[in-house]
Amino acid sequence: MTCDRLVCANCAGPVNEGRCAVCRAHRERLHREAPLAHLSPAALIALLAALIAVALVAQRVATA
Ligand SMILES: [Zn+2]
Known part of the structure; x- marks a missing residue:
C-alpha cells in the first residue's frame, strides 16, 4: 500500500526518500494511483x- 519499504533499483536507496529521478517518478506514480494510502x-x-x-x-x- 505504501512505498515505505521499496528500494530503488537505480540508487539502492529507499524510494520514499526520492534520492534520484527514478525514485521520484516511482513515488509520484504511487501517490497518483493510491492517494488514500498516504x-x-x-x-x-x-x-x-x-x-x-x-x-x-x-x-x-x-x-x-
Ligand atoms: Zn533511486
Missing part, C-alpha cells in the same frame, strides 16, 4: 467520522 490514520479516521456525520444528517433530513 493519508495518516488520524486523517482517515477524521474522514470516516465526517462521512458518518453526513450520513446521520442526511438520514435525519430524510425522515423528518
